[in-house]
Amino acid sequence: xxxxxxxxIKVVMIxxxxxxxxxxMVIPIGVSLYYSFTDFNGLGKARWVGLANYQALFGDADFxxxxxxxxxxxxxxxxxxxxxxxxxxxxxxxxxKGNTFVKGIAFAPNIVAPVLIGLM
Numbered sequence: 001x002x003x004x005x006x007x008x009i010k011v012v013m014i015x016x017x018x019x020x021x022x023x024x025m026v027i028p029i030g031v032s033l034y035y036s037f038t039d040f041n042g043l044g045k046a047r048w049v050g051l052a053n054y055q056a057l058f059g060d061a062d063f064x065x066x067x068x069x070x071x072x073x074x075x076x077x078x079x080x081x082x083x084x085x086x087x088x089x090x091x092x093x094x095x096x097k098g099n100t101f102v103k104g105i106a107f108a109p110n111i112v113a114p115v116l117i118g119l120m
Contacts, residue, residue: 036053040046057063092103 035046037048037050038046039049039053088106092099092106
């Protein structure tokens with residue numbers, strides 16, 4: 001295992017991961033950011049419009065309502081679902097009558113849904 005500690009081995013092992021990550025994450029994010037500043041419908045040439053798209057976006061009442069709703073869902077997920085999931089995991093860690101049944105009921109959707117989708 002000594003050979004794993006050499007610096008060039010670490011670089012050789014991390015470079016393919018960084019290349020794949022760049023190809024599938026960083027580059028598409030950069031391209032979409034560029035297109036957000038243009039008037040481009042997928043055909044023809046992109047025309048630079050600057051911040052006009054963002055001005056139209058934040059001036060739209062429907063977008064502001066959807067942004068508010070998304071923030072409510074995000075805050076509820078962080079403030080309610082996350083602590084509740086930790087509480088349930090602590091509860092499942094304790095021994096009580098019916099513990100195995102409750103664990104099975106809680107885990108059942110993770111098993112049943114993929115099976116049903118596979119059968120469809």
